Amino acid sequence: MKTDASAQSADVSENRWSYDSFVNYDFFPSEQVPILIYFKETQTPQEKWGVGPGALANAPEALSRGAVPGQVHFFPAVGNVKQLKAGFESHNCAAIRAPEVKHVKKVTGSGGSGGFLGPGGFMNTKRD
Numbered sequence: 001m002k003t004d005a006s007a008q009s010a011d012v013s014e015n016r017w018s019y020d021s022f023v024n025y026d027f028f029p030s031e032q033v034p035i036l037i038y039f040k041e042t043q044t045p046q047e048k049w050g051v052g053p054g055a056l057a058n059a060p061e062a063l064s065r066g067a068v069p070g071q072v073h074f075f076p077a078v079g080n081v082k083q084l085k086a087g088f089e090s091h092n093c094a095a096i097r098a099p100e101v102k103h104v105k106k107v108t109g110s111g112g113s114g115g116f117l118g119p120g121g122f123m124n125t126k127r128d
Contacts, residue, residue: 017041019091023068026096027081034077044071
């Protein structure tokens with residue numbers, strides 16, 4: 001029987017990836033105001049790549065637009081983003097960028113306040 005500490009240790013060891021397996025990364029909604037950090041790696045067994053957000057990230061349409069196949073990961077941006085970016089870049093991990101938004105769509109909240117859907121579908125209060 002595993003104790004809580006040994007179970008936690010086993011979970012941590014399963015979630016280690018070689019930098020060589022990282023194929024791309026990004027900060028959402030932006031590098032200036034990061035909430036989530038995204039990266040994709042190829043070390044996880046391929047049969048798991050289509051789980052969760054990987055289903056869209058590895059779909060034929062995404063791959064035809066230049067996406068690189070792999071396992072998708074997100075984690076909260078609670079560290080030094082400049083240091084994380086430098087680490088990704090020093091290990092030759094490519095940055096991805098959301099496509100440029102040419103049109104914005106005005107949306108209205110339940111309280112009548114309006115905003116605009118910008119890059120990545122995130123709300124902002126000014127026109128891009």
